[in-house]
Amino acid sequence: MEVLKSPLSASQKGKLISAGYTSINLLSSVSPSHLALELKISEAEALEILKTVSDGSRSESTSTSCTIVKGAQSAWDMLQEEETLVRITTSSSDFDNILGGGISCKEVTEIGGVPGIGKTQLGIQLAVNVQIPFDYGGLGGKAIYIDTEGSFMVERALQIAEACGDDMAEYSRLYRKGFHSHEVKIQPKDFLENIFYFRVCSYTEQIALINYLDKFITDHKDVKVVIIDSITFHFRQDFDDMALRTRLLGGMALKLMKLARKFGVAVVVLNQVTTKYSDGSFHLALALGDSWSHASTNRIILHWNGNERYAYIDKSPSLRSASAPYSVTGKGIRDSPSNNKRIKNM
Numbered sequence: 001m002e003v004l005k006s007p008l009s010a011s012q013k014g015k016l017i018s019a020g021y022t023s024i025n026l027l028s029s030v031s032p033s034h035l036a037l038e039l040k041i042s043e044a045e046a047l048e049i050l051k052t053v054s055d056g057s058r059s060e061s062t063s064t065s066c067t068i069v070k071g072a073q074s075a076w077d078m079l080q081e082e083e084t085l086v087r088i089t090t091s092s093s094d095f096d097n098i099l100g101g102g103i104s105c106k107e108v109t110e111i112g113g114v115p116g117i118g119k120t121q122l123g124i125q126l127a128v129n130v131q132i133p134f135d136y137g138g139l140g141g142k143a144i145y146i147d148t149e150g151s152f153m154v155e156r157a158l159q160i161a162e163a164c165g166d167d168m169a170e171y172s173r174l175y176r177k178g179f180h181s182h183e184v185k186i187q188p189k190d191f192l193e194n195i196f197y198f199r200v201c202s203y204t205e206q207i208a209l210i211n212y213l214d215k216f217i218t219d220h221k222d223v224k225v226v227i228i229d230s231i232t233f234h235f236r237q238d239f240d241d242m243a244l245r246t247r248l249l250g251g252m253a254l255k256l257m258k259l260a261r262k263f264g265v266a267v268v269v270l271n272q273v274t275t276k277y278s279d280g281s282f283h284l285a286l287a288l289g290d291s292w293s294h295a296s297t298n299r300i301i302l303h304w305n306g307n308e309r310y311a312y313i314d315k316s317p318s319l320r321s322a323s324a325p326y327s328v329t330g331k332g333i334r335d336s337p338s339n340n341k342r343i344k345n346m
């Protein structure tokens with residue numbers, strides 16, 4: 001059902017539509033805290049909106065708790081789920097720390113940043129790191145890499161894979177507390193074989209591929225990360241019909257959230273950030289911000305601070321807002337060379 005036809009108040013409809021929630025379906029896997037954050041409203045109001053739309057009628061909203069409760073988790077379940085959330089290391093201990101251990105599976109994480117900040121480097125690093133064996137504190141999984149811009153470079157992936165293979169034992173000893181009793185040496189070739197690469201050249205191809213992922217992951221159960229580099233590229237041009245674009249992005253966002261939950265995979269969407277001037281100063285703005293902003297559970301912004309690269313948690317229902325330095329080296333993503341516990345909580 002379209003939000004416009006729902007029994008919500010005009011102001012609630014306006015807030016939802018301007019945040020990209022054009023259809024009630026898009027709200028199906030959104031938590032009250034997430035919605036409150038997106039719409040800049042109180043959690044109580046967000047809960048009221050979710051109750052109203054889930055019941056389909058404001059007049060019956062007093063009895064909607066049953067509808068909500070049917071699919072609800074207890075707070076204890078949520079805590080346990082949070083604690084058992086499997087994470088993929090970024091190869092920077094500082095970066096991992098602000099993420100609670102790495103990029104979480106079962107969720108959609110958006111990584112935004114200006115050109116050259118290292119989004120693709122991080123994407124490749126995650127496609128490699130997801131393969132770190134369980135004995136080394138990793139997931140022993142495989143990766144899907146969806147390249148919309150032609151950014152993926154296989155020589156660079158090989159370089160990062162070689163370094164990961166070489167450093168795995170030490171890395172696991174230092175940060176991941178793996179319990180390897182015997183050396184497992186993954187060959188760079190094996191790392192590359194476990195990255196399923198898809199090049200998409202139009203938004204229609206991108207939507208078709210995302211619809212196909214359910215089947216692909218069903219057939220390849222060991223896929224643990226899906227990286228889309230970048231999610232908005234084909235949607236930034238050739239669109240006269242903005243409402244259609246918003247609907248397509250919303251549908252894709254919903255599909256990705258469902259995939260993350262159904263298969264327990266980390267969905268990582270990379271996105272461009274541009275600099276906009278308003279209120280007398282420059283601000284970072286995510287590409288297609290308004291029509292896309294509700295799509296991810298977590299959002300991380302990569303940015304320059306002087307000559308140093310920093311990551312900060314821009315949005316997350318469970319992580320504290322924090323920032324940490326990282327660097328891009330020949331080996332891939334690593335701690336900043338001046339790493340001396342400068343993680344800032346904000």
Ligand SMILES: Nc1ncnc2c1ncn2[C@@H]1O[C@H](COP(=O)(O)OP(=O)(O)OP(=O)(O)O)[C@@H](O)[C@H]1O
Nearest residue numbers: 113114115116117118119120121122151328329330
């Ligand atoms: N082999 C390497 N050794 C050291 N640094 C490297 C290496 N390869 C890439 N880099 C660094 O990574 C940067 C490019 O990062 P990347 O391509 O991930 O940026 P991006 O954020 O994806 O940009 P865009 O939005 O334009 O795609 C280079 O400018 C360089 O600083």
